[in-house]
Amino acid sequence: MRIALDAMGGDFAPLEVVKGALDALREFDLEVVLVGQEERIRKFLPHGDIRGLYVQDAREVIEMGDSPAMAVRAKKDSSLVVGMGLVKQGDCQAFLSAGNTGAVMASALFVLGRIRRVERPAIGGVFPTLQGRSMVIDMGANVDCRPVHLVQFAHMGSVYMEKVFGMPNPRVGLLSNGEEKSKGNQVTVQTHGLLESSGLNFIGNIEGKDILRGVADVVVTDGFVGNIVVKLGEGLSETLFRLMRQVMTSKPHFGIAAMVLEPAFQQVARYLDYTEHGGAPLLGVNGVVIITHGRCNAKAVKNALGLARNAVEQDIVGAIASGLGSPTDSQSPERDAVPG
Amino acid sequence: MRIALDAMGGDFAPLEVVKGALDALREFDLEVVLVGQEERIRKFLPHGDIRGLYVQDAREVIEMGDSPAMAVRAKKDSSLVVGMGLVKQGDCQAFLSAGNTGAVMASALFVLGRIRRVERPAIGGVFPTLQGRSMVIDMGANVDCRPVHLVQFAHMGSVYMEKVFGMPNPRVGLLSNGEEKSKGNQVTVQTHGLLESSGLNFIGNIEGKDILRGVADVVVTDGFVGNIVVKLGEGLSETLFRLMRQVMTSKPHFGIAAMVLEPAFQQVARYLDYTEHGGAPLLGVNGVVIITHGRCNAKAVKNALGLARNAVEQDIVGAIASGLGSPTDSQSPERDAVPG
Secondary structure, three states: OEEEEEOOOOOOOOHHHHHHHHHHHHHOOOEEEEEEOHHHHHOOOOOOOOOOEEEEEOOEOOOOOOOHHHHHHHOOOEHHHHHHHHHHOOOOOEEEEOOOHHHHHHHHHHHOOEEOOOOOOEEEEEEEEOOEEEEEEOOOOOOOOOHHHHHHHHHHHHHHHHHHHOOOOOEEEEEOOOOOOOOOOHHHHHHHHHHHOOOOEEEEEEOHHHOOOOOOOEEEOOHHHHHHHHHHHHHHHHHHHHHHHHHHOOOHHHHHHHHHHHHHHHHHHHHHOHHHOOOEEEEOEOOEEEEOOOOOOHHHHHHHHHHHHHHHHOOHHHHHHHHOOOOOOEOOHHHOOOOO | OEEEEEOOOOOOOOHHHHHHHHHHHHHOOOEEEEEEOHHHHHOOOOOOOOOOEEEEEOOEOOOOOOOHHHHHHHOOOEHHHHHHHHHHOOOOOEEEEOOOHHHHHHHHHHHHOEEOOOOOOEEEEEEEEOOEEEEEEOOOOOOOOOHHHHHHHHHHHHHHHHHHHOOOOOEEEEEOOOOOOOOOOHHHHHHHHHHHOOOOEEEEEEOHHHOOOOOOOEEEOOHHHHHHHHHHHHHHHHHHHHHHHHHHOOOHHHHHHHHHHHHHHHHHHHHHOHHHOOOEEEEOEOOEEEEOOOOOOHHHHHHHHHHHHHHHHOOHHHHHHHHOOOOOOEOOHHHOOOOO
């Protein structure tokens, strides 16, 4: 199996991306194609050939500030468009990037297209809970959603958690402002009805406090709420740790106790560490695409490569297509509108 | 000044409510009317008269499971309807309850009515940030909102933070999935435009991670998102503290260090403690109404009474009415639809 890896995406590219690729080659049975400006990539590679590692030159770079749709159309020789092309042509089986999320999505739609019957591809963020992990889908790809979109998110999320993380019959929860069926905005109340007859393991509405308790394996919401939830979660953890540190350095005897407890704090921090959880799949496009955090380091890249490998082995794309009650053939990419 | 206090609302009523009232009488210059089943209230009162404390009998109780609109219409002798009546008649200047949020809102609309030109009263939750405190408005009263509603929330929240907490020219942030003006769902993008020309101190879109950083004094969002955000915040703090405790009891030498650090942990916990922040005002109704947390204890009740006193002294109702560009006269309560 060969995975295309965007060497230009993320705050610490290409160094951390290259390191992550080298680590993954040691740990997993796969090949990696680093896509991007070759001379910048080679600077971080040891001399001589590395078994299973390739470099695919791509001259253009899509920046964080670029308009996704325009950049994808204008920069055909960018790492994103070239990397997606490798998947489209069958040279690679998956593509990974820590770049501009909108541009990754636009290039995936443009080059790979959607799986037949998927109306809106969505980003599924995998997060730690008290019981293990769960996925929040959509994490930001679609800000205005209709009920049918949310039901498809539920399907795609269930397939991913079952196949990639081996969870049998994942519990699907609908994020709302109360547990009762009647609670929610209009879209949520309508979605509730559809999920009840979806054949999924739908456990009903869940509230904000339930996400981290691990009540559901798949938390369904639109990309507007999903984005706010994910960023609030990040911000709250950071704030709490900062507060702890402030208080603990306020008295000398606190400092000594804090030193003793340092491994305990690190254990909690590790638990919350997004790098352990390996990136967010873009589900619904006709290929395995994983988006990693912009601040991702070598470890996050390596873990995401491992996940991408699982997703390919488990034929996520085929499973989503059959889960939506249709053959696995794809829609023509040309028919897809690329969002602005 | 006299404040009506729902003695039957909340998980620890009437005991904690009565204790909170007694504490408030000692600390603040005010009078309190405890509203509810008199014999149950008197059980927790010392014998003899207490200066400034009154009991108003109300036989019926609205339960957490009751349908708000029906309960308010059917239970005219409930603590909620009777308490609101005391404000309406001018016997009291504010009403406080830890009861069923929907029923508090329904009874406020039914008995007090809305301030003229306020389309949707909203609940403003006040929360700790790294810089002090800020308000998330709406916290759950209105799940489907139009841009004009969100702009009114911004007005009402600004007035409250300025008057009650003495913040000059509060910074208003619009919760969205990105800082750029173009980011957000349809309602958010339209609201952004309206807020720019609102005359408020609008700082633009803010993201989930910004809430706790205290970037804005007033965080504007609809009640669906607001409710999810607030409950996620509660859940995340609980989860982190539980994790810390688990890890710290895992090794004996951790236990000793944790004992030394206990005051530090308590300081952080106190910082996050909702009881310090004193309840959420229901803004836009024609009277001062404060909703406290269902799990609130005597301290939370006392602090909320102190806030209610500020809100009355600062004439919040009049300030909101003039902020919306109209005289302070009220709409007839009979013209208000009570939500189901």
